[in-house]
Amino acid sequence: MKKKRARRMLETAREYVGNDVFTPPDFAEVRLKRFLRTYLWVIYVSGFRNAVVRQHFRDLKEAFRNFDLDAIAAIDAIDASVLPIRNQRKANAFVQGCRMIQAEGWKRFKRRLSGGGRAVLRELPWMGPATSQHMALALGLEDTEKCDTWLKQCATACSASVPELVTYLSRKYGLTRQQVDNYLWRYCSDHQALP
Numbered sequence: 001m002k003k004k005r006a007r008r009m010l011e012t013a014r015e016y017v018g019n020d021v022f023t024p025p026d027f028a029e030v031r032l033k034r035f036l037r038t039y040l041w042v043i044y045v046s047g048f049r050n051a052v053v054r055q056h057f058r059d060l061k062e063a064f065r066n067f068d069l070d071a072i073a074a075i076d077a078i079d080a081s082v083l084p085i086r087n088q089r090k091a092n093a094f095v096q097g098c099r100m101i102q103a104e105g106w107k108r109f110k111r112r113l114s115g116g117g118r119a120v121l122r123e124l125p126w127m128g129p130a131t132s133q134h135m136a137l138a139l140g141l142e143d144t145e146k147c148d149t150w151l152k153q154c155a156t157a158c159s160a161s162v163p164e165l166v167t168y169l170s171r172k173y174g175l176t177r178q179q180v181d182n183y184l185w186r187y188c189s190d191h192q193a194l195p
Helices: 003-017 032-045 050-063 069-073 088-104 106-116 129-138 149-157 162-173 177-191
Strands: none
Touching (some): 003 149, 003 162, 032 069, 149 162, 149 177, 162 177
């Protein structure tokens, strides 16, 4: 690994981001609506730019009944052509996932999630390895990074894998994995370039 390059990247990103770094919630305090908001967000940003999803998220929230689980589960079919982001597979996945959670019950699902982490998240539609890792980070379920395009590019520039890069930097600087992820991602996302 190119350790000097890795350190320079993180230091540049930290200087840019400052103290405005993402702090995940305590998962024990995560309520149903926050979970559903995060689930919808992660589905829609998968393979998509955050800025585009952010621009349309209010309309997506309204289309998905303001995260009322019973109302979402009652949707017979959703026509993605009327949504601001017209991806039928993503819309269907979210509705199907909500139905699964409703059928099990939020409290029971959350208890299983607390014990099973990403393995339980992977049961939901659209939750593959990368998206379940992103959700685990965003919900405070696990101190991890998300292997998105920017972190992959940072790792490649340092001749490392994403986990190797994040492990090295978190240990070197005494940061959580989430903090390393956030510093690098924020810089890259805002500048559309590596630090």
